[in-house]
Amino acid sequence: RKEVEQDPGPFNVPEGATVAFNCTYSNSASQSFFWYRQDCRKEPKLLMSVYSSGNEDGRFTAQLNRASQYISLLIRDSKLSDSATYLCVVMEYGNKLVFGAGTILRVKS
């Protein structure tokens, strides 16, 4: 079993749609959680950290459920520019980031 699992997609959605990505992780001792965004042939860019209480940044909302070892990302009012691969990331003891394989999002006009 992979340490961080994501649905690879692709998710094809129209502009303005709401889309949700889910992720599960296997190491219950994981300490911090993030969503990164990666455009084709570019480096991963930090989208948002994920807090236990859930957090929101504009159109993006992240949730963490430690008991179920589950992380989610909700994108509201999708824009064409949101098209990218979204990486679910878990930080383990010692600051090592463990990445999921990513979920591809394609927003179409």
Add this chain to the structure above:
Amino acid sequence: GAGVSQTPSNKVTEKGKYVELRCDPISGHTALYWYRQSLGQGPEFLIYFQGTGAADDSGLPNDRFFAVRPEGSVSTLKIQRTERGDSAVYLCASSLWTGGKNEQFFGPGTRLTVL
């Protein structure tokens, strides 16, 4: 301010050759990380430096891989006797380790192709 920089951006080499990949972290960031990303996968951890010392090198695949950070800033990842399976994008990240969330910021990567 400047982000993480990596050189070269692309490196093509022949099987068996030696390569060095360089990373210049964000100024003031004490922690530096190397990751490797293969096509269709997320990045995989290789090694982590806190200052000059390697705090965790558990991700290095074998003894052909070595990394240094002699002055606590720039780091070099060294690969000896390259193999075709080493072909990947090598990513460097840095963070200002404050004991909190430790957000890591990535450089553009070096795309290594071993022929």
